[in-house]
Amino acid sequence: MARLGFGHMAAALPRMVGMVLRTGWQADPRALTGVIVAQLGQGVTAAWGLVAVNRVLTELFADGPTAGKLREALPSLLVLVVTGVVSALLAAWSTAMSGRLEPQVERAVSARYHAAVSEVEVEATEQPGVQRILEAGRFGTDSARNMLRLSVGVGGVVIGMVAAAVVLVSLHWALLPMLLVVAVPKGWGAVRSARREYISRLHWIDHRRAIASLLMNLTQRHAAGEIRVHAVGSRLLAGYEEMSRQMEGEQRRLARAQAATDLVAGGFAGVASLGCYGVLWWLLSAGGLPLAVGGTAVVAIQTSTSRLSSLVQQVNGLYEELLFLTDTEDAIETAARHAIPRTGAPLPAPVRAVRTENVSFTYPGADVPALDGVSVEIRRGAVTALVGMNGSGKTTLTKILAGLLLPGEGKVWWEGGRGERVEVREADRGDVFAAVGVLAQDFPRWQMTAATNVALGAGDRPRDLDAVHRAAADAGIADVIEKLPHGWDSIATKGYERGVELSGGQWQKLGTARALYRDAPVLLVDEPTAALDPHAEIAAFDGLWSLAQDGHAVVLVTHRLAATMNADHIYVLDQGRVVEHGTHQQLMAAEGGLYQGMFAAQAAQYGLTPDTAIPGTTLPDTELPGPRTTSPSDHEEAR
Numbered sequence: 001m002a003r004l005g006f007g008h009m010a011a012a013l014p015r016m017v018g019m020v021l022r023t024g025w026q027a028d029p030r031a032l033t034g035v036i037v038a039q040l041g042q043g044v045t046a047a048w049g050l051v052a053v054n055r056v057l058t059e060l061f062a063d064g065p066t067a068g069k070l071r072e073a074l075p076s077l078l079v080l081v082v083t084g085v086v087s088a089l090l091a092a093w094s095t096a097m098s099g100r101l102e103p104q105v106e107r108a109v110s111a112r113y114h115a116a117v118s119e120v121e122v123e124a125t126e127q128p129g130v131q132r133i134l135e136a137g138r139f140g141t142d143s144a145r146n147m148l149r150l151s152v153g154v155g156g157v158v159i160g161m162v163a164a165a166v167v168l169v170s171l172h173w174a175l176l177p178m179l180l181v182v183a184v185p186k187g188w189g190a191v192r193s194a195r196r197e198y199i200s201r202l203h204w205i206d207h208r209r210a211i212a213s214l215l216m217n218l219t220q221r222h223a224a225g226e227i228r229v230h231a232v233g234s235r236l237l238a239g240y241e242e243m244s245r246q247m248e249g250e251q252r253r254l255a256r257a258q259a260a261t262d263l264v265a266g267g268f269a270g271v272a273s274l275g276c277y278g279v280l281w282w283l284l285s286a287g288g289l290p291l292a293v294g295g296t297a298v299v300a301i302q303t304s305t306s307r308l309s310s311l312v313q314q315v316n317g318l319y320e321e322l323l324f325l326t327d328t329e330d331a332i333e334t335a336a337r338h339a340i341p342r343t344g345a346p347l348p349a350p351v352r353a354v355r356t357e358n359v360s361f362t363y364p365g366a367d368v369p370a371l372d373g374v375s376v377e378i379r380r381g382a383v384t385a386l387v388g389m390n391g392s393g394k395t396t397l398t399k400i401l402a403g404l405l406l407p408g409e410g411k412v413w414w415e416g417g418r419g420e421r422v423e424v425r426e427a428d429r430g431d432v433f434a435a436v437g438v439l440a441q442d443f444p445r446w447q448m449t450a451a452t453n454v455a456l457g458a459g460d461r462p463r464d465l466d467a468v469h470r471a472a473a474d475a476g477i478a479d480v481i482e483k484l485p486h487g488w489d490s491i492a493t494k495g496y497e498r499g500v501e502l503s504g505g506q507w508q509k510l511g512t513a514r515a516l517y518r519d520a521p522v523l524l525v526d527e528p529t530a531a532l533d534p535h536a537e538i539a540a541f542d543g544l545w546s547l548a549q550d551g552h553a554v555v556l557v558t559h560r561l562a563a564t565m566n567a568d569h570i571y572v573l574d575q576g577r578v579v580e581h582g583t584h585q586q587l588m589a590a591e592g593g594l595y596q597g598m599f600a601a602q603a604a605q606y607g608l609t610p611d612t613a614i615p616g617t618t619l620p621d622t623e624l625p626g627p628r629t630t631s632p633s634d635h636e637e638a639r
């Protein structure tokens, strides 16, 4: 609210216009120069026009026969025509140049915002205060473009008015205050309305968002089934109508307030105009002003008043855009304050293990820690499983291992083969990310081609199509993609040209292919088989074990305990703590242990007892590969 004060806004306006102009200059200096020259030129032609009007009137009000006076006025009339033509040409040039400049300015500001926001620490994005600032900045990215357009418009009008003022002052000093007196009430009305509109938007922003999301849900393909079967459509529509009615109430309030402001501003402007014409009358009748100058003053006041109306509209818009653009600038500054540092010690090469030491982490705003004194060791050449009940902290631990979250307490060590180690806070986080591949539970489903969906596993490397094909083959999805009408160029979302619909399991395989394509030393996979059929599931786990054999450190989060039987080491989490760890056999030997209980419960679903559900005995179709004890391959060593 402090930011909405007039003083603050008056100070912010030149700064923001300056920022937009600087951005424009960096994007396209020729176009910006063109716009400025065209605007200045229009101001000059407007001034020449007024001078010509004055000359014409002077000739016409002189003594003598009308035909002679017209002949004398002809050169000035010609100047008037020429200024009109030049002004039109300059206006066209300005339109063309600002049309060229505006999208470039929008792109520059939008890219700056998105680059800043995508570099923010994940933990900072979990803080509601930071999240709101970053989110609010989204609405101002096109404001830069609008501000440029409006600044150019305001600049043009102001130059025209300054030109008129200069001419008027040269005719009689008293004519300038008259112009200002007419301008002030309208300017006040404009700023007041814009301010009210912005505050209303700020208060109703969640409401607007909720309305938009209600409507969006109605047309979402993934919700189509439930909308029809569960009769959700009518309920959502009723909600939409109710919320829209509340919004309409606010619109009515705004319109009434705006009308009242317009009336007051218009009233004052009318009184001011009346006063102006009164002074003019008095000057003319007292003989202080020639009739021709009076005529010129009337023309100047009339054109300036109509300019003023457009100025009021544009200042109104400028003020509102300024508020949104300030949000974007705030978001960029906040993002920079919370940016992931990209300097620090390099990781040991090659990395042999990642070790957490008494790591605790509490999400911002949460009362209880998601992780509490967790110590685990992740080794290259081994599969490490994380198991536990829902909400026990497995996903949070993978985010800590990936360097996405920093522990509140405790250390995360990245260790080399000769005892050298770097703590994650001291490490170059770029190095940490480069050493990690993730397949999250809710991995992104990019609305892009199948090839891009895989290749985005390594956005930091040039695309290698052969490697894309290999990763997809290893994930068991290459055949499906190659049989699509557009093959690798198919877009993995229906609704686009070349768009296709993939099943949940096919998507999961595509996500796996992406993680494989990354080919990082440490691979963190969270429920990688939730959507897979039994055979695909076994193949996927088989793939993970081969990766470990090739020297990767594989961290597997899963509720499928048939798979963890063969993990090299299993950590069992409960309420953010490691309560048990060891191999499957060791954990099964712990009578009454959490792992044993969970395993027994799953085995019972197949009518098996834990004793019968061990490898090589009676669990059907679960011939998962056994533990490997290899070290990183030569290929991995080289990295």
Ligand SMILES: Nc1ncnc2c1ncn2[C@@H]1O[C@H](COP(=O)(O)OP(=O)(O)OP(=O)(O)O)[C@@H](O)[C@H]1O
Binding pocket: 126, 363, 364, 366, 370, 388, 389, 390, 391, 392, 393, 394, 395, 396, 397
């Ligand atoms: N972004 C978040 N903000 C606040 N709390 C969170 C957040 N993410 C997770 N939590 C909380 O942290 C705890 C651990 O969550 P986490 O997702 O790590 O569990 P999990 O073991 O992976 O669960 P699941 O098996 O259901 O995937 C839970 O209590 C959860 O509610």
